[in-house]
Amino acid sequence: MESDTAPRPSTRGRGRPVGADAEQTRLTILRAAREVMAERGYHASTFQQIAARAGVSRPTLHYYFGTREQVYDVLLTEVGAQVTDCVAQARREHGLRPQLTTFITAMQQLSAADPEVMRFLVTARLERCKPPPPRQDAAQAVVAAVHAFYDTIVLDAVRRGELAAGTDAHAVADMLASLFWGTAFHAGFLDEAGDGSGVARQLLRVLENGLLEQSVKAPVQA
Template identity: 40%
Template structure:
């Protein structure tokens, strides 16, 4: 009887804590791992460091994630989900400028809620090149979204028919990544003034008024 009791105790120690909210705990682990990743890089994203940050035991971490690669995939999937939500909000607008404005505003809201997301979106590209095992997670969801916006604008007549869709999408991506880098690493606070200038720049150059063409 005593042996069975010990076996049950050992089994519980390797699993999820009794009464814990599984989804909330998993999200907490992913966020902590993203913060560690931003600070130390993929090689420094150890379960030991994550356990210290969350206050959870390493067996508990292993209950949710088999290893570091599994956890990194979860971080990427959450980031993709966030970008997909921002894109869904953006495409509700009928115009290219409206969509870009909505997308930038949605990204700003993400940064306000979670300051670890922007640095990850920037550093993920570096980690992909540094660590070959992460190649399957390397494709950015932002570029296809921007290509869609530009292509739709060409089809609707907002942009010239000879617009090079991929080139313009790449230009937009570089601009947005520059803003994200500023938000992630300068610690300068509110991005409101910068985003307003960015949208004004888009309005004057990328989508000129009819009388300016």
């Protein structure tokens, strides 16, 4: 006679994957969502488009993610962690040039390994300018990590005497951040290779050797 306390088989909803299949489906959805949002932006992306790109049904998509904002938050958190890791690699170096070189190299390697990440990163940056901005805190964290990195290393360079005492550190940091976003845009949308390697190499040459070998006087307006 069987005991009333014998374990019963677990139940789950029909058609819902378990274990490794469930994780693979989740990753497929996230990849599809990142592609769609990188192409269309957050506001213009829909669950239907994401489901179609992932090859799953709408109910399956809702099983994994309740809202579009939840998907976007997960994607921003992931790319934020990747950028933070590149920053951490650079911060372990000593000196402005090694830090800049390491950061550029790390971001280029990230782009080479996953070309879509730069497109999504730039699109997320632009989405912050559209009202109402989605997940302001998550997007802001990614942007802030980049700008804080440049602010910190330039200020440290001024303190160490690598840059002249009168250097406008925040202006230099803003310039470097502008170069970063411009390079990311080029890698994500314009570079056929999709990794920004050509621009990254040229930036490294500029940092190491200077843009001009000789000083050039500014033109005098008549």
